[in-house]
Amino acid sequence: MCLELVAGNACERIMFPDLPVLGAEHDAMEARALASVVCAAPAVDALLRYAEAEALIRSHLGVVTALINALVEHGTLTGEQSIR
Numbered sequence: 001m002c003l004e005l006v007a008g009n010a011c012e013r014i015m016f017p018d019l020p021v022l023g024a025e026h027d028a029m030e031a032r033a034l035a036s037v038v039c040a041a042p043a044v045d046a047l048l049r050y051a052e053a054e055a056l057i058r059s060h061l062g063v064v065t066a067l068i069n070a071l072v073e074h075g076t077l078t079g080e081q082s083i084r
Contacts, residue, residue: 005031010053
């Protein structure tokens with residue numbers, strides 16, 4: 001879940017490197033809160049860095065691009081919808 005919460009900003013930085021990120025403060029707060037439930041306070045930052053969202057997105061950029069295109073086309077995606 002922490003990975004999902006930190007992935008938005010990471011994806012923005014990768015897809016639009018020349019633009020400032022829109023910022024998802026609520027996602028960052030939720031990721032930090034979730035991390036603090038599963039580990040001691042000194043390890044929260046380490047856990048959030050360990051999520052490695054940027055590396056995961058970069059290694060699967062084709063899938064990310066397909067998801068973006070499908071979201072733009074459909075507006076939303078459900079588990080039943082497939083990506084062409």
